[in-house]
Amino acid sequence: MNRDDPQTDLLAAAMFMVIGAGAIWIALDYPVGTLRRLGPGALPMGLGVLLLASGLGLAMQALLRARLDPQWQGKPLINLPKLPSIHVIRSTVCVVAGLGLFGLLVRPAGLFLATATLVLVSSRAEAGTPILGSLALAVVIPAACVGIFVYGIGLPFRVWP
């Protein structure tokens, strides 16, 4: 495994710098106070600055390493990650959609239907799963969950709409 890959480190550094700069930008609105009486803005501001600095340091370190390491000679360092494959997009979308629907449904539709929807949608993440299998899971898993959480632990959930 390529442990210290400068390209990945540069991307991570960029992320840290963006978040650090964003934190500083927002924290500008908060009173910093004095050294004796630190205001609510002191820590966020300090952390933002440190985060920006570590991101910067990480970027420099990655660049330096790339320059010293013959393996990276002449290769582009800023390498935008490839677009994720269809498979990755599909699985991520299914999981996110499943959880989102659970969040939307759990109040109006009750625990059973919300969990069934979550299972049905998320189980489509794997292309190989037959639709009948998904349907079966969407009955068995919610039933088991209702059994464990409502009857086992005794949580007062509304199970049905």
Add this chain to the structure above:
Amino acid sequence: MELFANLATGFDVALSPSAMLYCLIGVTLGTFIGVLPGIGPLAAIGVLLPITFHAPQTEAIIMLAGIYYGTMYGGSTVAILLNLPGTAASAVVAIDGHQMAKQGRAGPALVMTTLSSFFGGCVAIIVVAGFAPPLAQFALRFQSPEYFSLMIMGLLAAAVLVQGPFLKGIAMVLLGLLIGTVGQETISGLPRFTFDTLYLYDGLSFVVVVIGLFGLAEVLRNLALGADREKVDTRVGWRELIPTKRDMKDSFMPTARGTGIGAFLGILPGAGPAIASFVAYALEKRVSKNRRNFGRGAIEGIAAPEGANNAAAQTSFIPTLSLGIPGDAIMAIMLGALMIHGLTPGPQIIQNNPEFFWGLIASFWIGNLFLLLLNLPFVGLWIKILSIPYSILFPAILSFIAIGIYSLYREPMDIFMVTGIGLVGYLFIKLRCEAAPLLLGLILSPLLEENLRRSMLVSRGDPMIFVERPISLIFLILTVTGVGLVLLGSWRASRTPQTEEGSAK
């Protein structure tokens, strides 16, 4: 002896039927999840965390502790039988353990794992019982500058120990601290980083962050791997289960040495079980008579790290409970769970909640005993779990995550939040940023701010207060030395080609 009187109080609590039941549920669930490949203790605790919140306070923590060492046992089992280490700690055990399994000696390897862990656990309990109260006594003298420096030490230790560049670890700690400031500020009531949403006024719930970063991100990663996910061959050859007399004799001293190392390293901030088992293995490799067999199925190579990681897992409760400063991410979760249950970890906890404190310690022992009983006869069953296809497993895990989170506050927004944080966690994995230091920062953020502010008030704005007070100075010196040593070590390692690590994989 006060120690034994205290332990007796503890066993009174831990032997109550409800405590034993929760302990048993905890270790069983922990082992179950620990056996699943790709789900380490952090993810396991993340997924199971909400369940524990519905138990009474002492029982809840006992159960959580049970889940923790249950996952460690489960992890070792899979590491040995299938060479699928789920955690850094079990990666060490896999080196010799899997070799033994290949030679048809999986039985003795597993039994030895269990026995060494049990031994390590038993010794560590005495260490915890003996050390935690005096440490708490000592810590009663700490004031805000001491706490501030201690937290800096813990945070930097966590940052230093991540794989890859040191600055990445630092940045993750800072990010955690920053996320910890989200919400209404305690003194002025000013909302910080809330983006004008009411939802964020109370800050980001730590459970949501844990489950998103560790549980959900792990599911996303496994799904994205798709066909590349490791195929598992669950046929395990057994010849004999019981270790021979020679095995026992060969293992005794390594176990004892490993336990000592583990018990000591567990107390230090940032170290924890993973480091303990690496160090124990490395030491054994030097001192053992049988050192030439290391890597080829030496039973010493299992006994020492197993004793070490279990001892460290338990002694790491010492700083968490008696100082209120967690040493690693798992302890940070424990701390968060304690606070949700209205217990304030810190020097006072032993005096104010003796039943809780000693009950928890006694439950370690009982939990270990359960594991002994659970693991030996049912190893075959645990292995069967591995043959559950992921396509069935992950919808079930997702349902657990969703229902678990919703059960806490009945807040659908939490579900959306955990989904978002899960995606961020997946991004962290892709960028090779370990999320554990972030969690430590998140938990310590409010404490750090409070103690920083108080110190500055006491010193009238003079930051020299942190080096003028002797105990605080000692913490800072230890921090600088420790970080320096680790950086020096990794700098040296990067200049010499890695030989040993390559062969261990």
